[in-house]
Amino acid sequence: MRKLIYGFGVSLDGYINDRDGNIDWTDPDDELHQFHNDRYREIEISLHGRRLYELMAQYWPHVPENAPRIEREFGQLWTEKPKVVFSRTLAEVDWNSTLVSENAVEEVRRLKTAGDGVMEVGGANLAASLMPHGLIDEYQLFLSPVVLGGGTPMFPLLDKRVTLRLAETRHFNTVVMLRYLAD
Numbered sequence: 001m002r003k004l005i006y007g008f009g010v011s012l013d014g015y016i017n018d019r020d021g022n023i024d025w026t027d028p029d030d031e032l033h034q035f036h037n038d039r040y041r042e043i044e045i046s047l048h049g050r051r052l053y054e055l056m057a058q059y060w061p062h063v064p065e066n067a068p069r070i071e072r073e074f075g076q077l078w079t080e081k082p083k084v085v086f087s088r089t090l091a092e093v094d095w096n097s098t099l100v101s102e103n104a105v106e107e108v109r110r111l112k113t114a115g116d117g118v119m120e121v122g123g124a125n126l127a128a129s130l131m132p133h134g135l136i137d138e139y140q141l142f143l144s145p146v147v148l149g150g151g152t153p154m155f156p157l158l159d160k161r162v163t164l165r166l167a168e169t170r171h172f173n174t175v176v177m178l179r180y181l182a183d
Contacts, residue, residue: 002044002112005120006127007140008154009175015151016124025146032142032172033070040077042118045111049123050087053097056122061095084111086126108135128156139164139180142172 008016009026017023028036040046048056056078063075083097086104093099100107108130111119121127121136130136141154164180171177 002115003118003137004047004108004112004130004135005043005118005138005140006130006136007120007142008122008124009142009144010154011144011146011148011151013147013149014153014155015148016154017151018148019150021152025144025148026142029172029174030068030070032174033074035172037070037074037077040074040081043081043120044115044117045119046078046081046083047108047111047119047121047123047126048083048085048097049126050085050090051125052123053083053085053087053090053093057093057095086123104129105133105135109133124152124154124156131156131162132158132160134182137182138167139178139182141178141180142175143178144175
């Protein structure tokens, strides 16, 4: 069965963006960017919510030729990686993406049982729809030293707690990664 990872840059107070939707405080330095590039190579399928897909599609397929090598590399990785985009409003998706308009939970269950690799889920709302069903196997928080005071929370309100087990901590120059496994 495929493993599903939910990872995001997160503020100390638990937000993945600020009240205006900005994520500029998560810009990675070269060390962290290389880590993300290497990690992304290991991902078999990337699951995106609509907002994250639109944000990624605005930049990564169009990385300028004069951009740093590490950014050009991720742009190529992102455009080539198989993606499943969950949206009820998009009519089409590009860059090796498949659009799913209904029942994200059932589609993710199907994808998990269809192989034995690693998938990632991107987008707080999509992840929030999967958490109550126990579909997320690993959480990777890239904790930034900033307090935003509001924005989109990484974790939704839940009817019951999700128990996690700390599997790894890693210190980067700009963030601390906390990796947890679901029990």
